[in-house]
Amino acid sequence: MHAMSLPDADAVIARARLGDPVALEAIYRAYATPVYNLSRRICRTTEDAEDILQETFFEVCRSIRNYRGDGSIWGWIRSVASSKALMRLRRNKYRDTDELNDDLAPARSASYALRMDLESAMARLSDTARAVVWLHDVEGYTHDEIAGQMGKTVSFSKSQLARAHSRLRTWLGEEAPA
Amino acid sequence: MTAHLTMEQLLALRDDDRSEPGLAAGRDHFTTCRRCQSELERLHQRTARLRALPPLAPATDEFPAVHQRITVARQRRDRAAASIGLAAAATLVLTLIGRDLVHPRRLDAEQMLQNEVSQSQRLEQELRRWNPAERVIDGYTAIVVIQLENKIAELDGQLAAAANSKHAAPIENEIKLWQQRVGLMNALVEVHLTKANNVGL
Numbered sequence: 001m002h003a004m005s006l007p008d009a010d011a012v013i014a015r016a017r018l019g020d021p022v023a024l025e026a027i028y029r030a031y032a033t034p035v036y037n038l039s040r041r042i043c044r045t046t047e048d049a050e051d052i053l054q055e056t057f058f059e060v061c062r063s064i065r066n067y068r069g070d071g072s073i074w075g076w077i078r079s080v081a082s083s084k085a086l087m088r089l090r091r092n093k094y095r096d097t098d099e100l101n102d103d104l105a106p107a108r109s110a111s112y113a114l115r116m117d118l119e120s121a122m123a124r125l126s127d128t129a130r131a132v133v134w135l136h137d138v139e140g141y142t143h144d145e146i147a148g149q150m151g152k153t154v155s156f157s158k159s160q161l162a163r164a165h166s167r168l169r170t171w172l173g174e175e176a177p178a
Numbered sequence: 179m180t181a182h183l184t185m186e187q188l189l190a191l192r193d194d195d196r197s198e199p200g201l202a203a204g205r206d207h208f209t210t211c212r213r214c215q216s217e218l219e220r221l222h223q224r225t226a227r228l229r230a231l232p233p234l235a236p237a238t239d240e241f242p243a244v245h246q247r248i249t250v251a252r253q254r255r256d257r258a259a260a261s262i263g264l265a266a267a268a269t270l271v272l273t274l275i276g277r278d279l280v281h282p283r284r285l286d287a288e289q290m291l292q293n294e295v296s297q298s299q300r301l302e303q304e305l306r307r308w309n310p311a312e313r314v315i316d317g318y319t320a321i322v323v324i325q326l327e328n329k330i331a332e333l334d335g336q337l338a339a340a341a342n343s344k345h346a347a348p349i350e351n352e353i354k355l356w357q358q359r360v361g362l363m364n365a366l367v368e369v370h371l372t373k374a375n376n377v378g379l
Contacts, residue, residue, distance in 0.1 A: 019252075021245060028241045036236040046237070054240040054247075061248045063320040066310065076320075083321060118227050137225045162185040165221065169185075174220050176213050 006030040006073065013073060017065045024061045031074060032057070035081045038139065042085040042131045044092075044123070052088055056081040082135060086149055089127045121171040129164035132157055183207065183214045188221055258331050261338025268341055269295055269352070287349045294356035301363035310370050319369060326366045333359045 006012055006027065015023035035056050040049035059080050067076050122130055128150075135141040136157070141149075143157040150157070169175055183191070183204050190198030191208065198204075208214050269291060310323070337355050 024245070024248070025241055028244065032240070033233055033235045037233045040234045041231075049234075050236060050238060050240060053236055054243055057240065057244045058247050059321065059324060061244060062251065063324050066320045066323065080321065118224070119231065122228075133228070138229050138231075158186065158189070162189055165189065165224070166185045168224060169220070172224070174224070176217055176220075 009073060010069070013064065013067070013069065016061075017067075024064075027060065027064075027073070027077075028057050031077050034074070035077060038078065038081050038134070039085050039088075041122070041134045041138070042082075042127075043088055044127070048088050048092070052081060052084045055084050059084070078139065082139070082141070083149060086131060089131060092127065118168075118172065121168050124171065125164050125167060129160050129167070132160040133164045133168075136161055181207070182211065183217065188214070188218050191218060192221055192225070254335070255331055258334040258338055261341060262334045265337045265341035266295055266299070287353065291349060291353050291356060294353060294360055297360045298356060298363055301360065301367055305363070305367055305370065308367070308370055322369050323366065326362055326369065330359060330362050330366070333362065 012023045012026050016027055032053060036049055036053045039052035039056075040046065043049050043052065056077065060077055067073065122133070125133065131150075132146055135146050135149075136143065143154045143161075146157045147154045187198060187201055187204045189195070190201050191204070195201075208218070333355055337352070337359070340352060340355070
């Protein structure tokens, strides 16, 4: 999704492994926005996203000596960020319910102004459903990978995605005429 | 099949996921059902719109805070490494020289302590031989390694504090700390050797 570039990446990473603060900062500058974007799309608040941004780069700076370049540096940083974001969701799980549950409130949903923008609709999904939609449909993680990160089954991830899309379809007024 | 495709089936079609049950029959229905074709098209469009959402940028620069935390963590680790060497040396001296001067029950305890220290040193050597800095590990494993290293650093801090304390701590406490360290070192070696990303933390 994001076109990021780290000029002279191999040399920068090699210097970062030795603890060079300039190289570590270059990595931060190259990937801070996509990390923040991923975090903010998954979590509800800017505060959570900023915390995840800091936690992610703290981990990245400390463990970059373990990164040997077998995959893209962004893939590695993203796995740290998504893991942190999901950890944050687990911590905040008391809020993990849809704000508008169609099954429980059909009368309200029928009369509700259905057409809302996509960002608002995403924000109304449960934390888990929103995370699955973002990680699968945007970041390109497989259900296997999402299940692994969440500590759940593949079918859990699939059903969360299907349920989320059904809700988005309704909330966005995209249902097919009967 | 006359029923329209479920969202699960539409997603399976979109993602070419052949593990979805009933998808073969669903495909037959799909080829002739304009409603399901429209549903799939809307699903594609919704996904494209999600991917096209503008990236959100952080309002604050977190790097100064990250850099400060890294600096503090390095200083703490260096101090702990220096102190742990002293603690281990002090323990060995106590064990080797002082064993005849203490009570027989204390001799047993010191033998246990010596065993734990030796075991911890053996695991450190094993880890050095493995040379993790030269190995490739994935992001999840790296996180587990960091968690274990953090816990070991915490323990080293406690051991160093005990070694530097003016008041000698009971030897049982020291044995307990070293036993915990051996357990964590075992887990760390295990993670590096097997790339396991779940060690029951």
